[in-house]
Amino acid sequence: MGDTDVTDATFETVVVLGSGTMGAGIAQVAATAGSRAWLVDTSLDRAHEGRDAIDKSLQRLLDKGKIEAEERDRILARVHATEDRDAAVAAADVIVEAVPEKLDLKREIIADVASKAPGTCLLGTNTSSLSIAAIAEGCGAEDRVVGLHFFNPVPIMQLLEIVRGAATSDATVTAARAFGTHVGKESILVKDVPGFATSRLGVLLGLEAMRMVQDGVASAEDVDKAMELGYRHPMGPLKLTDLVGLDVRLAIAEHLHTELGSAAFEPPQLLRDLVAAGKLGRKSGEGFYTY
Ligand code: NAD
Numbered sequence: 478m479g480d481t482d483v484t485d486a487t488f489e490t491v492v493v494l495g496s497g498t499m500g501a502g503i504a505q506v507a508a509t510a511g512s513r514a515w516l517v518d519t520s521l522d523r524a525h526e527g528r529d530a531i532d533k534s535l536q537r538l539l540d541k542g543k544i545e546a547e548e549r550d551r552i553l554a555r556v557h558a559t560e561d562r563d564a565a566v567a568a569a570d571v572i573v574e575a576v577p578e579k580l581d582l583k584r585e586i587i588a589d590v591a592s593k594a595p596g597t598c599l600l601g602t603n604t605s606s607l608s609i610a611a612i613a614e615g616c617g618a619e620d621r622v623v624g625l626h627f628f629n630p631v632p633i634m635q636l637l638e639i640v641r642g643a644a645t646s647d648a649t650v651t652a653a654r655a656f657g658t659h660v661g662k663e664s665i666l667v668k669d670v671p672g673f674a675t676s677r678l679g680v681l682l683g684l685e686a687m688r689m690v691q692d693g694v695a696s697a698e699d700v701d702k703a704m705e706l707g708y709r710h711p712m713g714p715l716k717l718t719d720l721v722g723l724d725v726r727l728a729i730a731e732h733l734h735t736e737l738g739s740a741a742f743e744p745p746q747l748l749r750d751l752v753a754a755g756k757l758g759r760k761s762g763e764g765f766y767t768y
Contacts (some may be wrong), residue, residue: 485576488512488659492569492594494562494586496527499603500575502631505531506660507571508555509632512697515565516558524558531556566594573601573625573654582611591618599652601625606732609642609669619644623653626673627662637662642669671736672729679717680729683749686714690765691747696748697765715765719758727752 491507493500496516502685504514504527518524535549544552559565566572572594574586583602585668591600598620602612610735613622624640637657641650657664667674695703718726727744734742751757751764758764 487570488656489570489625490515490568490572491573492517492565492590493527494518494529494572494574494590495576496524496558497575498629498715499627499631501527501530501534502629503573503603503627503660504528504556505534505552505632506627506662508552510660512555512571512659513672514556514697515569516556517560517562517565518558519560521558521560524560528556528558530555534630538632562590563593565572565599566590569594571599571601573603573673575603576602578606580607580611583607584614584616586724587612587622590618591621599623599649599656600704601656603627606672606729608638608671610644613642613644620646621649624667624669624673625653626629626675627673627711632671635663636675637664638675639664639666640669640673640674641666672733676729677733677737679714680726680733683714683718683726684730684742684745687718687745687747687765690715691745719764719768721758722760723752723764 485502489512491512492515493504494517498517500516504516507514516524516527518527532553535544535552536649538544539549566637572590574583576582576586583604586604596624600618602622602624603626604610604624605626609622609624613619616622622642623645625642626638628634628636639650639653639657665674672680687694689700690697697715701715703711704710727748728740730744732746755761759768762768
């Protein structure tokens with residue numbers, strides 16, 4: 478591991494690996510903050526799709542009167558799509574990987590960019606469930622790897638969950654906090670434990686809500702209303718599950734059940750049945766609600 482000081486890092490150039498839902502959002506907030514943002518994907522076309530998504534997102538902000546046309550143009554001009562990962566990372570101050578949630582893929586990518594990026598570059602992973610230490614293992618710059626867990630949709634959600642791996646240095650945490658502030662987010666600092674803080678609590682609430690519907694305690698609508706009106710949650714746990722995707726929630730619950738060993742994370746039969754029936758939430762037209 479190097480003894481480089483990432484607190485010296487500036488955020489001039491941000492490289493986002495994976496230009497899907499999250500990657501595009503992260504590039505958008507970086508460009509909005511004044512950084513040059515590079516989107517890298519498996520092909521130039523895919524990287525451009527990410528840039529097009531940013532274009533559409535900025536257009537929506539413009540239509541709502543939240544930004545001016547000049548600002549939209551300036552932000553978009555700072556977003557670049559490329560398939561030349563090596564060239565992009567060679568000049569990076571911050572790298573955030575937002576490729577699919579597969580440990581081997583993330584580990585391979587972090588190891589590759591760690592060897593090619595400047596020694597002061599912050600190496601962020603947007604994983605929502607994998608261990609930061611496991612992703613960083615063997616990359617040679619474990620001290621600079623940190624979880625930068627953004628939320629969907631990135632331009633709107635205020636939270637950045639910073640996850641500190643076993644080898645993440647103090648300087649990296651400081652730089653991660655500064656990066657969060659730079660992109661306009663409030664950050665929290667969490668240990669590298671399964672589910673971090675957000676998934677562990679959020680998934681638990683969702684699973685209990687499902688068990689209540691399964692047991693006939695109340696309807697899905699009323700369970701959601703209980704949290705929306707009684708606890709001022711902006712969205713009830715079952716509506717949120719429909720939004721995230723029932724299959725996604727099932728996979729996270731299974732992972733947390735295995736890792737944490739608590740019966741509270743055991744997926745309810747209702748969730749398994751709905752997923753088996755292809756009722757995955759909004760994306761399939763039906764979940765706990767019909768769309
Ligand atoms: P996505 O499928 O929308 O995007 C992933 C992108 O990565 C795709 O464009 C894909 O082509 C690209 N990709 C695949 N292999 C690549 C490679 N080798 N190099 C570069 N790009 C590659 O996925 P997403 O929803 O944006 O999720 C990305 C990450 O963010 C995952 O780790 C996920 O767990 C995490 N996350 C997702 C959400 C969410 O709500 N979607 C929220 C927080 C965190």
